[in-house]
Amino acid sequence: MAAQSLTWPRELADVLWLLQSPALIRRDRYPLVGDARLHLAGQQLQAQWQDQDRDRLAAEAAEWVTAQPRTYKLGIRAEALLVWALRQLPRFRLLASQLQLRDGSTCLGELDFLIEDRVLQRYEHWELALKFFGWSGAAWVGPDSKDLLTQKLQRMQGRQLALSQTNAFQDWLEQQAPEAKRSPWQRRLLSRGFAFVPWGKALPTDQAEVSRHAQQGWLLHRDRLPSAAEFPSIHRWASLPRDLWMSRYVHDRDRAGIVAEARSLLELAAIAPQDTAQFVVGCNAQGIEISRGFLVHPDWPQMANHPPT
Template identity: 35%
Template sequence: MSSPPATAGSDPLATVTPNHWSNLLWALEAPDIAPDFPLPWLPVHRHRALTEFFSRPDVHSQLAPALLAHLERLRHHRLGIYFESLWAFAFTHHPDYELLAHNFPIRDQGKTLGELDFVVRHNPDNTHEHWEIALKFYLQLGDYWVGPGLRDRLDIKLARMRNHQLPIARSAIATDTLQASGLTIDRQWARMPGRLFSPLAGPDLPQPGALWWTDLAGFDAHLSAHQNNWRQLPKPCWLSPIQPDSSTTAFPVAHAHLARGPICVAAHDGQSEVSRGFLVPSDWLSRARDTVHQN
């Protein structure tokens, strides 16, 4: 049952539950958030081949229970681990792939230099591929994009993937370690889907599909009164668009709740998601500026 429109300051804001199969499809087909950055991004035709297979009704019917069982075995529930688990499932069940290694450690004299997210065999051309993947959400602060928790920044993450995470697989120590396990690397791919959120601009409603961020006062002043069904999104719901019938428990979203950090919210019009954004604590902007200046 749908919840009534709510203001963030005092009334309940319903949460939603994740649709894991929709999240799987989103993880496979969503565009990378920085496609112009020089990384070996996965080509479009490879995205399409992955998505088309898991979009088939017969595949969904056969494998949806297996996906739920796969996710129930997760020992940790961080969003990055959830995202990697969706990809591990895809590599395990898509006929074009064989999963050879996941989080493969590269060590030198007992010191871990890094881990390779995935090593897979691409069956159509019998090549071994190293994949580095990341799921990222950033809020715009001037020329920078910073993570809602202020522990991450887009330019730093991209540089690390280009300068460390991908090159380490080509190092001599990695080559020796891989060969000891019967593995080689023929080519590499990067995947970094996610969303980029811009500051809420003035009193006008964001355009459909726009991504925004604001503090609680800005939300109450400009968005909460509009006739949309606002929902809070727990982290597993940050991937695919929400469904209008996926409400669960409602609870107040007030300053005390935001004290734990930014929260992601979305609105739907009864048919589809129409708006998505982050609500941030009142001091988030000043702390974000401090973080940028420190780096």
């Protein structure tokens, strides 16, 4: 992401992160939305925003997100931001978003995005895969040990993407977008997020899900923290809520929303909430994030849904 976007409001920075970040998931294993056209879309938005009031744009984006249901969930918030952004891009026509597909009285599931790409002249069904997972040594596990990335991706590929192959979807097209029924549909995962590997370790080469180009962070158990000497460039630490997990943290812009802050990682680990894994960032002297990771419980990933107290 361009360095200048660090001075932009959080909503705009998150949109650019969603469009321009590298894919989290391996392209040779899963059908992904192409990064090149999304990166170009981000560049086009940046150019459009150069001469506009960015605070006003961010307020419009925030108002749109707030008006949508369930945006306290990070994935739903990200979907809402993408809808707001896609509507500003002439290349894409958004036929529907968060579409609940029904077969009579039965809800079959929800489709994230139905898109017409006017440049490529084709229709696409996108599902957003926004994931933040840690490497356990054997699998990618959620920071609170509740989810496995493999299972999440299998469900998205086998169930979510398959929704646009159902008779119910064809019926919806017939009623709402008959011109799109005459064309073949492509199905893609829009894959974003971070892969967190144990402190001092490299991304494993024998795992089948995460791309080697994915954005990475570190993972530390609370009872095995390295000394402050391991972080010579970090001047402050902050524990962040989920709505600050996407684009890079900037202290002057984002500090009002943080969970806790401290001068050292040891101090932060002591004062941050203990009942869940903590997403933390380290900032340089200018208050800009230069490191991010998860602080997890001592028995992660074996910990069940009820962590020790």
